[in-house]
Each structure stands twice: as C-alpha cells, then as structure tokens.
Amino acid sequence: MKPIEMEKVQELLNGFKNKQVYLHLETTNGAYANHNNKNAYTVGAYIRNTSVLFTQAKIIGMENVYRVGLKMEKGWIYAEGLTDWTIHEGSKLLLAGHDREGRLMVSLQISETPFDY
Amino acid sequence: MEKHVVVIYPHPDDESFGAAGTISKFRKEGVPVTYLCGTLGEMGRNMGSPIFANRETLPKLRKKELVEACKILDIDLRLLGYRDKTIEYEDKQEVARHIKGVLEEINPSLVITHYPNYAVHPDHNALGAATIEAVGMMDADTRPTVWAQAISHNFEKVLGEPDICIDMTDNFDEKMKAIVAHQSQASGIIKAFYGDTEESRDLKEAAIERLGKERFYIWDYPKND
Numbered sequence: 405m406k407p408i409e410m411e412k413v414q415e416l417l418n419g420f421k422n423k424q425v426y427l428h429l430e431t432t433n434g435a436y437a438n439h440n441n442k443n444a445y446t447v448g449a450y451i452r453n454t455s456v457l458f459t460q461a462k463i464i465g466m467e468n469v470y471r472v473g474l475k476m477e478k479g480w481i482y483a484e485g486l487t488d489w490t491i492h493e494g495s496k497l498l499l500a501g502h503d504r505e506g507r508l509m510v511s512l513q514i515s516e517t518p519f520d521y
Numbered sequence: 522m523e524k525h526v527v528v529i530y531p532h533p534d535d536e537s538f539g540a541a542g543t544i545s546k547f548r549k550e551g552v553p554v555t556y557l558c559g560t561l562g563e564m565g566r567n568m569g570s571p572i573f574a575n576r577e578t579l580p581k582l583r584k585k586e587l588v589e590a591c592k593i594l595d596i597d598l599r600l601l602g603y604r605d606k607t608i609e610y611e612d613k614q615e616v617a618r619h620i621k622g623v624l625e626e627i628n629p630s631l632v633i634t635h636y637p638n639y640a641v642h643p644d645h646n647a648l649g650a651a652t653i654e655a656v657g658m659m660d661a662d663t664r665p666t667v668w669a670q671a672i673s674h675n676f677e678k679v680l681g682e683p684d685i686c687i688d689m690t691d692n693f694d695e696k697m698k699a700i701v702a703h704q705s706q707a708s709g710i711i712k713a714f715y716g717d718t719e720e721s722r723d724l725k726e727a728a729i730e731r732l733g734k735e736r737f738y739i740w741d742y743p744k745n746d
Contacts, residue, residue, distance in 0.1 A: 430564075430576075432564070432566050434566050435643070435644075439673070450564070450606075488572070490575060492577045506568050506570035507568065509566070513576065520577065
C-alpha cells in the first residue's frame with residue numbers, strides 16, 4: 405500500500421456511487437491487546453462482503469490521516485484513521501490505517517465484485 | 522518413542538512460536554510430525570514492517586511463509602480451511618468430527634494443541650476445545666495422548682505446573698529459524714534478534730524469557746469403565 409492520495413481516492417469513491425457494491429469494514433487493536441497490557445482493552449469489529457449502495461462519498465483529512473464517509477439511503481458508513489491505499493486485482497479499492505509498527509488498525513474496502521471468503 | 526505427532530493450532534506461526542523446539546526434538550528422534558493449521562491468519566493485523574501485505578494479500582503471503590516454516594521444521598502440513606477469528610462460531614461438534622477424521626487417517630500417538638480457556642486468542646481456545654473433543658470421541662484404548670499448551674498469565678496459578686517442559690533457552694537460535702520464516706508476523710521479534718541496540722538486546726532477552734520454554738499439560742480424559 406502507499407500513502408493516501410486524496411484526489412485519486414475521491415475519484416475512485418465517486419465511481420462506486422449509486423451502484424450495489426461489496427464492502428469490508430474493520431477495526432482492531434489485536435487479539436492480544438489485553439494480554440500484552442492489562443490496562444488495554446481488546447476491541448475489534450469487522451463486516452465483510454456486505455452489499456451496500458451509497459449515494460454520496462467523501463474523503464476528508466490532513467497530514468496523511470483521512471476519514472471516509474459514505475451516505476446511504478437509510479444510514480451511514482464511516483471510517484477514521486486511514487493512511488494508506490491501493491487497488492487490488494485491478495478494481496477493488498483498499499484503504500487502511502496503520503500504526504508506526506505497520507500494524508493495521510482500521511480498514512475500509514469497496515468492490516463491485518465480492519472479496520474472497 | 523512416539524509413532525507420529527500431530528500439532529493442531531489455528532494460525533500460521535503458532536507452530537513456530539509455540540512448539541518449534543518440541544517439533545525439532547521429535548524430528549531429531551526421527552518421529553514424523555504433521556501440522557494441522559486451522560486458518561491462514563486472514564485477519565492478522567501485522568502487515569510486515571515496512572508494510573508489504575494488505576488485508577487481501579495477507580492469506581496468500583502467510584500461506585507461503587507457513588510452507589517455508591514447515592520446510593525448515595521438516596514437517597508435513599495440512600490446512601483445515603477455517604477463517605481467522607471465526608472458529609468459535611463454527612459448530613463445535615462439526616469441527617471435532619472434521620479433526621477426528623483427519624486424525625484417524627494419520628493415526629498419531631501424540632496430539633499437541635492449545636489448552637481451552639487458557640490460550641488467550643479465541644481461535645486457540647476453540648480449536649483446542651474441538652481437538653480435545655475429537656480425541657475424546659476416539660476409542661480410549663487406542664486414542665493418542667494430548668498435550669495442551671496454555672498461554673494466559675494466570676494459567677500456572679490455576680492449573681499448576683505443566684507436566685512437560687521443552688527448554689529452548691540455550692538454543693533459541695534454532696527456534697528463531699522457524700519464527701523468521703513468518704516474515705509478515707515476526708518483524709518485531711526479528712528486529713529484536715538482529716538489532717544491535719540496547720533496546721533490541723532487552724527485547725531479545727524478553728522474547729527468550731517468554732518463548733524459550735515450551736510447556737504442556739497432559740490432558741486427563743476421564744477413565745471409561
């Protein structure tokens with residue numbers, strides 16, 4: 405992945421608008437968070453290959469950290485702390501936020517075809 | 522001497538971090554070892570440092586790393602095909618029957634897995650429980666012995682001292698060879714070992730302290746009358 409280029413990502417987000425698309429959204433601080441530090445909480449959530457349709461899509465941020473909001477007919481999709489992007493298999497948009505050690509903390513991925521299992 | 526040892530853990534790298542020393546001890550005795558790996562660690566958060574993987578490429582990379590580690594450890598590999606973080610939501614009996622089927626085919630004398638409820642990661646606990654269930658379904662006279670590995674901070678206080686201890690503290694470099702194969706997951710420990718700062722020396726000491734001894738409980742199945 406490479407550091408987010410806002411204009412390029414915005415253009416790609418626009419291309420997914422008003423289409424039924426597959427979404428992967430997750431956040432995690434690792435299964436060992438509380439094991440490694442008893443004051444930390446192990447938290448995480450992910451949803452994968454959920455079919456959604458959004459009518460508005462925006463990437464906003466500064467100093468290499470970005471947020472993305474997607475407006476649906478009856479709700480919102482939101483991710484914060486995104487730092488890197490890439491295109492996977494030609495057309496799948498992958499966005500992720502990594503910490504200093506290169507560990508994934510958050511990811512938002514959109515594709516017109518399903519992600520692997 | 523064991524006839525065949527089967528190691529059952531959920532993630533690529535569990536076998537190297539958890540049991541590389543034990544595995545190489547058995548291989549040196551000429552005992553065949555098979556690793557049944559539950560998932561491909563699809564949801565791991567370590568993407569390499571510097572980053573070289575992403576959520577979608579990670580499974581393929583981890584599979585490659587796993588094949589390499591198994592080559593270094595000189596063991597057979599079988600994949601069970603579950604998805605990272607989901608094993609505890611599968612039907613436990615179904616997973617147990619799946620494992621039992623594979624064990625009947627390999628016919629091992631010893632099975633190594635995680636100790637349910639004391640293995641920190643939900644996948645460890647779930648696959649350990651399914652494995653213990655699987656062996657429990659087998660004929661008491663011919664079923665393999667089970668060694669269960671606990672990881673949680675409190676396990677010794679609750680379960681007492683483990684029955685088996687394989688000490689790798691003095692030849693930890695040997696264990697590191699297998700760990701290093703898992704490049705995407707092990708960058709922290711690799712830096713500690715090959716760095717030359719005071720910090721890396723401290724980290725190395727901590728890693729040896731944490732991973733140097735591989736300890737297991739012999740699972741106690743209730744006797745069938």
